[in-house]
Structure formats: structure tokens, C-alpha cells
Amino acid sequence: MANPLFYAKILLFGEYGIIEDSQGLTLPYSFYKGTLKFSDLESDFEKTSNISLQKYADYLGSLNLPDSFKLNISKLQKDLKKGLFFDSNIPQGYGVGSSGALVAAIFEKYSVKTYLPEHISKDQLKELKKVFGEMESYFHGKSSGIDPLICYMNLPILIENKENVDKVSIPESHEGKGAIFLIDSGMTGETGPMVQIFFEKMKTEGFRKTMKEEFIRYNNACIDAFLKKEMNPLFRNLKSLSVWAYEHFKPMIPESIYNAWKKGLDTNAYYLKLCGSGGGGYILGFTKDYKKAEKMLEGFHKEVIYRF
Incomplete structure (x- = not known):
């Protein structure tokens, strides 16, 4: 099975507002993507990624995640010794979810339980958002969990309020003037x-x-x-x-x-x-x-x- 790709995301509406309980609307953006890979870590990029993932793995090991969303940290650490790194062209500091894609990729590969995004219920989305928030807090100090959730689901997501999110279909893009x-x-x-x-x-x-x-x-x-x-x-x-x-x-x-x-x-x-x-x-x-x-x-x- 080829490694799944995790796309960047774009928050169309809701920046800062979602902190204050407004709605938000986000879309996956396939121009940028990232995936976990193995290599001999010969390039500086691969080496740096592997080292920062080792630190991140230690942080993930310290989290007390709910049983249904536990991660296999020992497998992650073994894979890091074998040269695991995150290969991504998602620019950092550009507001398109570079850390969100990484969190989604780690969860997809190391979650003890397997989830299929298309079968995730609204209640599970709520739980998953919390888990992703904890996982992503390592990068931003505090995270709503929205970015990794979008990257993981790879679907447009309507943020209804602080607690609730739902999958949503957006009007299809077609070649108009706008x-x-x-x-x-x-x-x-x-x-x-x-x-x-x-x-x-x-x-x-x-x-x-x-x-x-x-x-x-x-x-x-x-x-x-x-x-x-x-x-x-x-x-x-x-x-x-x-x-x-x-x-x-x-x-x-x-x-x-x-x-x-x-x-x-x-x-x-x-x-x-x-x-x-x-x-x-x-x-x-x-x-x-x-x-x-x-x-x-x-x-x-x-x-x-x-x-x-």
C-alpha cells in the first residue's frame, strides 16, 4: 500500500472567530501535501525531519489519550530508528496547515485502532478533534485540532462552534469569471x-x-x-x-x-x-x-x- 498523502488545508472563513465560537469553513488544498517515508537520511532535510520527529514522539508518549484513540508509540520510535521522516512541500508559516498534515499522517499510521474517514460519525469527529488538538499543541502551544482534522478527513469541514464540526459538501468549482x-x-x-x-x-x-x-x-x-x-x-x-x-x-x-x-x-x-x-x-x-x-x-x- 502506498503511503497516504495528506493535503494542506485552507480556512476559507473563521480565522480568529473560531476561537470565539463563530462558524468556520475549511477545504483541503491538494497543491501542497505531505507523507511519511523511510530513507537513509542522507539529505539535511530528511535528517532534520527525523530528529524533530524523535522529539515529537517523546511528546506524544507523554500524552494520556483516550483508549479508542491510543497511538503505538513504540512502533513509531522503532520506525524513526529505521529512518522515518515527513516528506512535505507544505510551506511552514503560511497558514495552510503544515503541522496539521504531519499530525494527521502520524495518527493514520500509528493509531492502534483503524478508522475510515468516510465512516466517522459526528460524535467521533468531536472526539478526534480533541485528540488532534492535544497532538498539535506541541507545535503551537494551543490547538483547536481543526487543522489535523481537515488534513485527516480530506473533506470540506463546517465548524459549527467550538465543540461541533461536521462534514459538508461545497458547491462544485466550475470555470466562471469569479x-x-x-x-x-x-x-x-x-x-x-x-x-x-x-x-x-x-x-x-x-x-x-x-x-x-x-x-x-x-x-x-x-x-x-x-x-x-x-x-x-x-x-x-x-x-x-x-x-x-x-x-x-x-x-x-x-x-x-x-x-x-x-x-x-x-x-x-x-x-x-x-x-x-x-x-x-x-x-x-x-x-x-x-x-x-x-x-x-x-x-x-x-x-x-x-x-x-
């Missing part, structure tokens, strides 16, 4: 410090209020409109979301993107939003006319992820 795309900010972002800034902001009552009353409302309305393929309400709420982020998430918007973000709002040609925690990495763009947006965003590296 597009959802990624823009490379040209710098990496670190999740930890960005989340720290967010929690500092949450200490002020005014920010908490606007987060709950405005951000979460626009965010959830975007998800609802996208799943129903209602483009006018989608773009109306996207604009509100983009304006809100421009005003309140300034520290999370990479400097290289400031002007382009504002230009989109001023011309209504496209709207930008954070992809993940921000600070660098990718930014998400939405437009009804990709050709026009592409011209206006000349000089940026862009990747289309969805057409409509």
Missing part, C-alpha cells in the same frame, strides 16, 4: 505571536463587542451564502469582513499587502481576508472577475483555488 485565490505575501508568519496579539485585543471591551456583533455576524453570513451559492450576499458580507479586518486586524496583515488590501476595498474589484492567523504567508482573495483582479495585483504571486 475566483477565490491565494496571494503570497512573500514572508512567513508565526501563529503563536499573532494569536497572542489577538488575545491582548480581546482584553478590551470595545474589541470584544465588535468581534461578537460585527466580525462573527459577517463571517457566518459569508459561510451561509457561499454554501448556498448566493454570490450577492456573499460579496456584500465579504466587503464588510474585509473592511473590519483592515480596521481591527492591522497587525496581522503583512505590510506588503496593506495597499493591495485597501485598493480592493476602494475599487470593489476584489476583497482580501486573512488565511489562517496572518502575519505573513498567504492572504485570501475573492473576486467576481479574476482577470481584472489579476491585472490589479500584478507583481504578487497568486494561485487560484476555486472558480465560480
Whole structure:
């Protein structure tokens, strides 16, 4: 059996909001992927990966996971001695789930019990999300478990609230004028410090209020409109979301993107939003006319992820 591939993920909606119980919508992104492999560890990349996996295995061994989700740590450690490493082209610090894919790959290979993603019930999803949260906390200090869950399931996931997630089908991508795309900010972002800034902001009552009353409302309305393929309400709420982020998430918007973000709002040609925690990495763009947006965003590296 060939080693399964674990794809990157894109959080279309819900960045920071899911910390505060908003909805979220995530998609697998097959452009980037990772898989566990064996080698003689001759390259620096393979060596470094193997050494960091050894440290990670020690951490996993210290976790007290529920019986139905236990990991075979001794097998993992034996495999590491045989040259196991994680072969991945998922960029780190880009908000597309590099650690999530690794966690999913480890669970798939070393979980004592075998699970088939398509047969996992909603209750099991909830449990698995908790387990993945513990497994991924090693990388981020605190994790919701969402990223590994998406990478593991390889299906679009609707985050209903802090506790509940469900599989969801999204409208099929087809060659229209409109597009959802990624823009490379040209710098990496670190999740930890960005989340720290967010929690500092949450200490002020005014920010908490606007987060709950405005951000979460626009965010959830975007998800609802996208799943129903209602483009006018989608773009109306996207604009509100983009304006809100421009005003309140300034520290999370990479400097290289400031002007382009504002230009989109001023011309209504496209709207930008954070992809993940921000600070660098990718930014998400939405437009009804990709050709026009592409011209206006000349000089940026862009990747289309969805057409409509």
C-alpha cells in the first residue's frame, strides 16, 4: 500500500472567530501535501525531519489519550530508528496547515485502532478533534485540532462552534469569471505571536463587542451564502469582513499587502481576508472577475483555488 498523502488545508472563513465560537469553513488544498517515508537520511532535510520527529514522539508518549484513540508509540520510535521522516512541500508559516498534515499522517499510521474517514460519525469527529488538538499543541502551544482534522478527513469541514464540526459538501468549482485565490505575501508568519496579539485585543471591551456583533455576524453570513451559492450576499458580507479586518486586524496583515488590501476595498474589484492567523504567508482573495483582479495585483504571486 502506498503511503497516504495528506493535503494542506485552507480556512476559507473563521480565522480568529473560531476561537470565539463563530462558524468556520475549511477545504483541503491538494497543491501542497505531505507523507511519511523511510530513507537513509542522507539529505539535511530528511535528517532534520527525523530528529524533530524523535522529539515529537517523546511528546506524544507523554500524552494520556483516550483508549479508542491510543497511538503505538513504540512502533513509531522503532520506525524513526529505521529512518522515518515527513516528506512535505507544505510551506511552514503560511497558514495552510503544515503541522496539521504531519499530525494527521502520524495518527493514520500509528493509531492502534483503524478508522475510515468516510465512516466517522459526528460524535467521533468531536472526539478526534480533541485528540488532534492535544497532538498539535506541541507545535503551537494551543490547538483547536481543526487543522489535523481537515488534513485527516480530506473533506470540506463546517465548524459549527467550538465543540461541533461536521462534514459538508461545497458547491462544485466550475470555470466562471469569479475566483477565490491565494496571494503570497512573500514572508512567513508565526501563529503563536499573532494569536497572542489577538488575545491582548480581546482584553478590551470595545474589541470584544465588535468581534461578537460585527466580525462573527459577517463571517457566518459569508459561510451561509457561499454554501448556498448566493454570490450577492456573499460579496456584500465579504466587503464588510474585509473592511473590519483592515480596521481591527492591522497587525496581522503583512505590510506588503496593506495597499493591495485597501485598493480592493476602494475599487470593489476584489476583497482580501486573512488565511489562517496572518502575519505573513498567504492572504485570501475573492473576486467576481479574476482577470481584472489579476491585472490589479500584478507583481504578487497568486494561485487560484476555486472558480465560480
